[in-house]
Amino acid sequence: MVSGSLRVALVGAGGVGERHAATLATLNDVDLVAVTDVDAARAQALADEHDARTYPTQADLLDNETVDAIWLCVPPFAHGQPERLAIDAGVPFFVEKPLGLDLGTPEDIARAVEASALPTATGYHWRCMPGVERAREVLAGSPVRLATGAWLDKVPPVAWWTSRSGSGGQLNEQATHLVDVMRALVGEPVHVLAAGARVADRDPELVDPATAAVLSFDTGAVATLAATSALAWKESAALTLVADGLWVQIGETSTVLRWSDRVEEVPDEGAGKVRVDAEFCAAVRSGDAGAVRVPYAEALRTHRVGIALTESAVAGSPVDLRTSDE
Numbered sequence: 012m013v014s015g016s017l018r019v020a021l022v023g024a025g026g027v028g029e030r031h032a033a034t035l036a037t038l039n040d041v042d043l044v045a046v047t048d049v050d051a052a053r054a055q056a057l058a059d060e061h062d063a064r065t066y067p068t069q070a071d072l073l074d075n076e077t078v079d080a081i082w083l084c085v086p087p088f089a090h091g092q093p094e095r096l097a098i099d100a101g102v103p104f105f106v107e108k109p110l111g112l113d114l115g116t117p118e119d120i121a122r123a124v125e126a127s128a129l130p131t132a133t134g135y136h137w138r139c140m141p142g143v144e145r146a147r148e149v150l151a152g153s154p155v156r157l158a159t160g161a162w163l164d165k166v167p168p169v170a171w172w173t174s175r176s177g178s179g180g181q182l183n184e185q186a187t188h189l190v191d192v193m194r195a196l197v198g199e200p201v202h203v204l205a206a207g208a209r210v211a212d213r214d215p216e217l218v219d220p221a222t223a224a225v226l227s228f229d230t231g232a233v234a235t236l237a238a239t240s241a242l243a244w245k246e247s248a249a250l251t252l253v254a255d256g257l258w259v260q261i262g263e264t265s266t267v268l269r270w271s272d273r274v275e276e277v278p279d280e281g282a283g284k285v286r287v288d289a290e291f292c293a294a295v296r297s298g299d300a301g302a303v304r305v306p307y308a309e310a311l312r313t314h315r316v317g318i319a320l321t322e323s324a325v326a327g328s329p330v331d332l333r334t335s336d337e
């Protein structure tokens with residue numbers, strides 16, 4: 012339980028760190044007090060904008076500041092230590108997706124989170140979008156038969172993104188948002204089969220410029236998922252769902268629901284991105300770790316699917332996600 016202003020800190024002052032800092036600045040009774048980044052100039056620039064202090068490392072920050080929560084906005088390759096430092100200091104954390112490049116580190120972190128009972132949240136903000144909430148209401152009792160997700164984009168302007176050891180590839184790094192919404196609205200994936208576009212003479216460390224996958228779910232539904240970074244602009248990122256007599260398309264700025272006799276549109280001008288931070292602040296205030304839509308353990312379930320898709324694309328064979336006791 013926290014009364015008064017929440018004192019929060021941020022690790023990783025890059026693109027999404029800046030976005031969270033700007034969002035937190037709009038929330039009542041939330042003060043960003045400290046920032047750290049391995050790039051000290053970046054940390055300083057963001058701290059200056061928000062009248063916050065900087066520290067050379069997260070360990071220094073946690074040693075010198077009393078904070079109620081910390082946002083971990085580091086790239087996929089940098090997970091593990093930031094989460095462990097937060098847990099060891101007893102500080103609730105928000106961590107950006109994806110949870111990492113493999114399963115070992117996130118599984119370890121999940122066990123430590125569970126043992127600590129700390130509130131956590133993750134960057135799966137699509138679940139907080141008004142259109143996803145509306146789709147969930149409408150789809151209750153009307154099972155999805157087919158989902159088709161597509162993320163058609165450019166290479167993001169960050170140096171680590173194009174290497175497998177930096178981002179883990181586009182299914183792990185970006186299409187994971189679509190997988191997360193599939194899990195919320197369709198069911199749990201039980202089998203996945205993915206393939207990556209092959210390019211002659213390409214460095215194998217570079218991520219595939221396109222990937223396509225087929226997923227089947229415990230509900231009996233099926234889905235396709237496609238992603239590409241071959242464009243010079245972001246064309247779209249969207250998930251289309253079909254239930255009996257209902258078509259739903261969830262995009263980043265609007266969700267459309269269509270029946271045979273009517274159409275409904277739910278616009279989203281960034282509400283999901285604000286809610287994901289506001290919801291975590293509320294959970295930290297109340298101490299209720301369950302008051303968050305996608306806490307760490309739930310994000311790990313989505314991450315397992317992303318890793319299975321990535322492994323399937325590399326191996327060229329299907330992955331069975333059912334555990335041995337199912």
Ligand SMILES: NC(=O)c1ccc[n+]([C@@H]2O[C@H](COP(=O)([O-])OP(=O)(O)OC[C@H]3O[C@@H](n4cnc5c(N)ncnc54)[C@H](O)[C@@H]3O)[C@@H](O)[C@H]2O)c1
Pocket residue numbers: 022023024025026027028047048049050053084085086087089093107108109134135136169170184
């Ligand atoms: N949820 C969303 O909508 C959303 C949007 C954009 C990015 N992201 C995710 O956020 C993560 C970061 O993306 P970005 O675009 O901000 O990347 P970025 O490269 O712009 O920023 C990352 C920052 O982290 C710093 N950093 C790296 N390792 C660190 C460490 N160990 N300690 C402290 N700082 C460290 C880097 O110096 C850099 O400033 C990625 O996983 C990305 O997928 C999520």
